[in-house]
Amino acid sequence: MRAVLYDGFGRQPEVRDVADPEPPRAGAVIRVEASGLCRSDWHGWMGHDPDIRKFPHVPGHELAGVVEAVGGDVTRWRPGDRVTTPFICACGRCPACAAGDAQVCESQTQPGFTHWGSFAEYVAIEHADVNLVRLPGSMPFPTAAGLGCRFSTAFRAVVSQGRAAAGEWVAVYGCGGVGLSAVMIAAACGARVVAVDVSPAALELAADFGAAETVLTESSPGTAAPGTTAPHGGGTRPAGTADPAERVREVTGGGAHLTVDALGSAATCGAAIESLRRRGRHVQIGLLPRAAGHPAVPMDRVIGLELEILGSHGMAAHAYPPMLAMIADGALRPERLVTRTIGLGETPDALAAMGTMGTPGVTMILPGLP
Template identity: 25%
Template sequence: MKAAVLESYNHFVWKDVETPKVKPDEVLVRIQFASICGTDMHIFPGDFHPRSPVPFIPGHEMGGVVAEVGNGVSGFNPGDKVAVDPIIWCGECPACKRKHYPACTSLKLLGVDMNGGFAEYISVPPHMLFKTAPHIPDQHVALVEIYGIGFHANNRAQTAEGDIIAIWGAGRVGQVILQAARTKTTGTIFMVDPLENRLQIAVGNYDNVIPVNPKKENPVEVIRKHTGGKGVDIAFEAVGHAEEIEGVNTPVRSCIQSLRGGGKVCVLGLGDEPAPIVFKELIWKEGQIITSRVSDGEFTEVIDHLNAGNLKPDALISKVMPGSETQQAFELLQKEKGKYLKVLLDFS
């Protein structure tokens, strides 16, 4: 089979590799599309070394069709359209024993810790596969994993009907938080991002979304104005590596300042820099800070909404490129990262 192999950091090679042999307890999936994630963009230059050693095949957001079913596997047939959940829990650590799987201390992912989906085929155990309806476009199936992150964040924050929400960061993760939130609340959603094109994606696809560019106006002041000084029920931080903007506090502190009394901040951003906050601002409101990592069974929830037409995956897809051009795709995202949301790789 053909695969995009990261032979050395910053260097993909499109080459022939051995097609996985299907074990009795596995399913061979013919990958149709895989999506480039922010994590992949860090793996590419070596930021994840030694966790992601080269050479290997990245790719943890993927979808395809069942090509072959191992002996003893039931519930899947060749031709079934499936999304692949890349997460592998250890099952033995204290978090896993409490069934809090995203907090697994030995969590691993296909395409991060081992070969993944930037290839024509992958063989995985059946519990990592989730069927989608036949009418769902193959490109959309590759987005189930990132949608799972958005739904998991909303489930961690317990988003409910009527909740007013603010989302710092209108990139890939911020957009799926928005789309997931819209299946749970019709309340106002504030989107905060210095990139106008990302804000326009949000307001162009959903009603009752207020865009806020922190380079033009203070997000906390805008939120207080529109909520009569009360603030939001939930504020999500999906920025990660934040750009310093004069006169505007860090995203996490701004999230706290935007809360109503008793509100929640849900932090997803994986920035390496310290994020200064003033805890008395949180204590006065008796607010909560929670975190969210990967997903935890939300694939089924995502697929139900995709099947019902409740999500807008085309709003996330900026460009589709053949798998043979994986190197060019990564270089494009490095040079113009603010221009694109999801770039899909076509392995069909």
């Protein structure tokens, strides 16, 4: 098969011909029809993920495709089934899985991190009966691929962990793929969304996806730099301050009920917490790699305002039905997040470029393209 590989952290990836994978005894091989290019893949390439230990390595963890082969212990799936999978592949046996918390499985595997991933024509998935999700026949593969990481992660963060409710203010920091997903999902829940980002183009998408307010800030939230706040209905007004937390508190009349850091930096994490009103809730989605050091959390504010700080790490396969139902009835439209499609040949340069601000929305890799 053709696959994108790199031979060391930060080394230029390239497309090569390598051996096709074999299905694990309890797993399956998926013919990849679409795979999302995610910032988590960039973190892995940069050496920020301790699970990547052997080279050469194939990244990619956000995928959809067709079952090509299954192991002898698989009972629920057969070749030809259209599927996706969470990026957290659970074992189905540990105490966390038994409690229904497969997204924090104690023996989890992750394609693109613990083993070769989906920037390839085929990928092997462990424990297929636990981890595969059947796709509706009408759902395009590029739409489905985004469900495995960014969209499902945002869904659980906003709906289950964040408990977003109609009429509440939700501030989303970072409007990449997961942030735009969070904007769309929170708006579908009836919340009023404030989107915060450094990119005017990303904020335009956020407004299209339901953000009531947008806050433009510089690359270091909290610094004294200019920004503007634009109501969704059009028009602008002076920002007054570059501090996005102050702007969020202003436009929400005292602070958001729920904040989501969908980027993952010390600056965005801190600013999101500073944006909360009393007894507000913060959900951290964006990765905060150990290599960057631990962020300074304003614990005085957490204590004084009785804030909740929550993490969110993907979503288990068994939890997909409510999300799929909202997609089926049109309340959620994840296909709108896909703004670019590329082939494997373009993927090495696209992965390397993810460290800088690029195309807003989600880039999908179609292995069938050159």
